[in-house]
Amino acid sequence: MLNHSSAFKLSDDDALILDSIEKWLERDVQPHVLKFDHADEYPHEIVEQMKELGLFGATIPAEYGGLGLSATTYARVIERISTTWMALSGIINSHLIMAACVARSGTEEQRQTFLPRFATGEIRGGLALTEPDAGTDLQSIRTRAVKNGDHYIVNGTKTWITNGIEGTCFALLVKTDIDANPRHKGMSMFIAEKGEGFTVSRKLEKLGYKSIDSAELIFDNYRIPADRLIGLEEGHGLQAALGGLELGRINVAARGCGLAQAALQDSVKYAQMRKTFGKPIGEHQAIQLKLGEMATRLQAARLLTYDAARAYDTGERCDMEAGMAKYFASEAAVSNSLEAMRIHGGYGYSKEFHIERYYRDSPLMCIGEGTNEIQRIIIAKQLIERSPV
Secondary structure: OOOOOOOOOOOHHHHHHHHHHHHHHHHHHHHHHHHHHHHOOOOHHHHHHHHHOOHHHOOOOHHHOOOOOOHHHHHHHHHHHHHHHHHHHHHHHHHHHHHHHHHHHOOHHHHHHHHHHHHHOOOOEEEEOOEOOEOOOHHHOOOEEEEEOOEEEEEEEEEEEEOOOOOOEEEEEEEOOOOOOOHHHHEEEEEEEOOOOEEEEEEOOOOOOOOOOEEEEEEEEEEEEHHHEHHHOOOOHHHHHHHHHHHHHHHHHHHHHHHHHHHHHHHHHHHHHOEEOOEEHHHOHHHHHHHHHHHHHHHHHHHHHHHHHHHHHOOOOOHHHHHHHHHHHHHHHHHHHHHHHHHHHHHHHOOOOOHHHHHHHHHHHHHOOOOHHHHHHHHHHHHHHHOOO
16 A cells, blocks of 8 residues: 655654554544444544543644644644544544644733643634634624623624534634724634533534534623633734634645545455456456556645645745645545445445445545635635746
């Protein structure tokens, strides 16, 4: 099977972390995936194991109690987890985007207060951006926060929020000035912990991405202390969100690689076991063409993903690179999952195998963290901006 270790060397410490995760996935996760997925049951015990492994602090700096992994190593971790069960990576992704917002845009007091508790998983949560009428166009959000003494009063609704039920804290994007021009100047972000006025209205049922809670959140005169405003200055919420989404898109790209890898490795194995017309189907040219395309697609997605992670690690602006990786890797997951289903025939359609799960899980990657249509627009705009005439 494809191996990228020669191109992307790990430090000894990072190699040990990846090895621990590999053993954990094989021992404690792989045998239980289908049970949880089919029941759409939240894997509480597995999440506790993720806390013990330090995964909730994966990219949080070591000085605040995290593992301090580079984006490149983090992408490797997410790819490996997603090869076994993509849904688990979403629990960490949304949580670590919240942490990245605090780490990059928060005050030092906010970092010291929250990051160590995020790192241990004592506080788990995510990113509360999307609303019923505002997804791709975040500047159209309607959730408002109005200053009232040393607090803000928040009213509004957020939807499709990962970790919405099981999480307890969210990076909450709101409007603090509805008349601001440009609109993003009126947007702010808060560290919002659940409490009076902050409720979960319902769990959202999904085609795939099972066992992980996606929910609608309601804010009804929710009072939040003014010192929870990230950066303690209004008007910088959209920048904080977009900065966190760079890491989120690298995560989604790595998830796409993991799903594409899982579909490929299951197909290569099956092609050698299943026989038709007196020989393994892997010896038929039609199947070989599919496998060749799947392997090449995976490797291209992987190279784009690690290129984006490298740019993130060096502090470069990487919205174009992250957009390319997210777009291509997610489409690779969709294509590979469909080809895997065709290679497996009727077994690919059976719930006794993982193939149909890959097929259900992969479309989410084309939608989450900004649709692939938006990614292509971001790529084009950056091409023009970086290549002035």
